[in-house]
Amino acid sequence: MTHADAINSPDTSPLGKASAYPDAYDPSLLFPIPRQPKRDELGLTGTLPFFGVDIWNAYEVSWLNQRGKPQIAIATFMIQADSPNIIESKSFKLYLNSFNQTRLDDQQALVALLQKDLSAAAGAGVQVTLTEPGAFSALQMGELGGMLLDRLDIEVVDHHPNPSLLSANHDEATVEETLLSHLLKSNCPVTGQPDWGSVQIHYVGAPINQEALLKYLIGFREHNEFHEQCVERIFVDVLRQCRPQKLAVYARYTRRGGLDINPWRSNFSAARAPSNLRNARQ
Secondary structure, rough: OOHHHHHHOOHHHOOOOOOOOOOOOHHHOOEEEEEEHHHHOOOOOOOOOOOEEEEEEEEEEEEOOOOEEEEEEEEEEEEOOOOOOEOOHHHHHHHOOOOOOOOOHHHHHHHHHHHHHHHHHOOOOOOEEEHHHHHHOOOEOOOOOOEEEOOOOOOOOOOOEEEOOEEEEOOEEEEEEEEEEEEEEOOOOOOEEEEEEEEEEEEEOOOOOOHHHHHHHHHHHOEEOHHHHHHHHHHHHHHHHOOEEEEEEEEEOOOEEEEEEEEEEEEOOOOOOOOOOOOOOO
């Protein structure tokens, strides 16, 4: 049993508690939470029905050079979905802040520490990329593609996810389509703070009932789960209820505390990791 398995849960995380903001590098601030208990809720034991990645972007990364001059960068972290742990986001921010008054030789020294510490917390290798200020102008923005579900005029009576709403017409020919909604909202399981996002669902299979899918997605509005767990719940519910041959679910959440989290899950090998383009709300 790992340290995270023994004591780490949302209730024992730094969330919702007063925190001192450290001014010295401290990797012990990172708070891993095992993925498996939430996957157990979904009936996911043994081989996972998906692979994927959690793409984190950090916009408030700073440290000092050896002469005490502040340095800044935008960081991207790629955490594989099969890693044993997620990293609680407030602890992630506190950890990044611990570099603010830390002197380092160069960017490579920072990347080496980030990779070492985050990989230890996640329980698997984490890819780290830094974008220097000189390259900021090359960064692009973009919106998720797909047929917009939000155009549908529906009545919603339940703001909790109800997988029984989901259906597909298996009497019709197989389709390949991408569906999109900007109406995803879930809540932090500890503080209740809202998490706003856009979700893209790409599938091959019997046509999914779009009105029912939109009602289901809006059903997360009063649901309390971390970003990664919400996306896995959406994936599993659509897979079980609609039985597509291929499925990929990607969510882009707005940032909080200088961090945005963007989970992607897929079950077909031809699917490439999605673009990390920042959307308008991020």
